[in-house]
Amino acid sequence: MLVARSAAELEDVARSIRAEGGKVATYVVDVTTKPAVARVVEEVEEQLGPLDVLINNAGVRGPIGNAWECDWDDWWSTIEINLGGAVAFCHAVIPNMARRRKGRVVNIVSEAGVFRWPTVFAYSVSKAALIKFSENLASECRDDSLSVFAYHPGFLPLGLANEAMDLHASATPAEARVAAWCRAQLESSSAASPGSSAAQLVRLLSGAYDVLTGRYVTVHDDLDLLVARVGTAAASRDYRMLRSSA
Template sequence: MGILEGQVALVSGAGRGFGRAIAERLAQEGARVALLSRSGAQLEEVAAEIRRRGGAALSVECDVTDRASIEAAVKAAQEGLGPIDLLVNNAGIPGPFGPIWEVDPEEWWRAQAIHIRAPMLFMHAVLPGMVARGRGRMVCVSAIASRMVAPNLSAYCTGKIAQNRLVAEAAAELAGTGVAVFAIDPGFVFTQLARDTMESPEAQKYLGGMVERLRAASGDPTAQADLARCAQRVLDLASGRYDALSGNYYELPDDLDMALAAKKTEAAEGAA
């Protein structure tokens, strides 16, 4: 039996890239997985692969910026698989690229609907059930950009900073409920999002160094290794072992066991 046997996980952006890797890993450990994105064909491909391996999966088309769409997707997931134990907010968008005074403000704001509005809507739809049951976990796939100042990437950096703070705020409000929330950097992989960035004229104009890095990664098979590492990190956080670290943001090189030990030491010293 896997460590998530009997649990239900909901993963947004699950049709490809990190979302697919996470969903497949959770299913391998026994979770019944609801797969969400706007692309039904991609979701069905992932669901079919999970089922082929003996797992359970349900694909649900969803616009993560729309409250009614999210609420309908959560309802479908619960009716089809059961109460949600694990929420993985993974959907993302890289652009727009360029100076703040040149990018289209509406396009910039639409990016925030995916970065900020989506995880808030998912929390609003899923957390009440978790709190009522006294258990549950959420992992928000943020990015290393959340702690960087990257010129011409303001929409992405701002959105990811906001995700980390949203997780921290939720953790503070969830203290004592049995529900834990985390933010992570997934690592660096040449996904479709990376391809979209590499092929963007604006990214080529304003983010030449990043584009060259992506171009190099596109032909490097070892550049895909972080897919498995990210999926394992989500699984580790879903296991419950690290619930005391709720509210924090972690990158793949971070040692969760060391962070947990430090947290316990801090708590012991505070109680002394």
């Protein structure tokens, strides 16, 4: 199932999936409207059956500028979409997963939620909150045998990165700096390919790495190495120990 606000973009993706022999159903919904999210999840489970995987990927870049200069409504809208949308879908999907004791949730996050991204503060704060939400949710779901991951897919030459680079020459100084930084990131070793990012996501969904539930995981991580080292940090559950030794 694919869910988004744009019917045209949904159909573009669905067409490519069908061309490869896949089956897909599309649903237009605003992720910030909780009743609509609940309705679409109910409809999906009636038509397609139980949901075993939930990937929360809806997100916007949000306003760019110093925190005290950005429009409050734009800031809050970013939080509602990037964080609230994921929470709304989890609220709708997880009860049935928990009853079946089967399911995995992947919240798509960013290194913006781990490191400082000045002047992109709404996006950064929303992703930091989503990482913490994933950590807490994983703990709450542990007794129901559900796994939750906060996955950073890497800096990719598509989506929000392209939007940032497309900021034109008349952009504000802050927007121009962000656009230049994004270009530099895509030309550096920090960049990732869509193929490698998708492959890492599939590994997380395979069940082989459920011991990493609750963790912030990136496209660049060696998942087998992280699994081997989980025991060294199990007592404190301090993932920083794993990251620093990886």
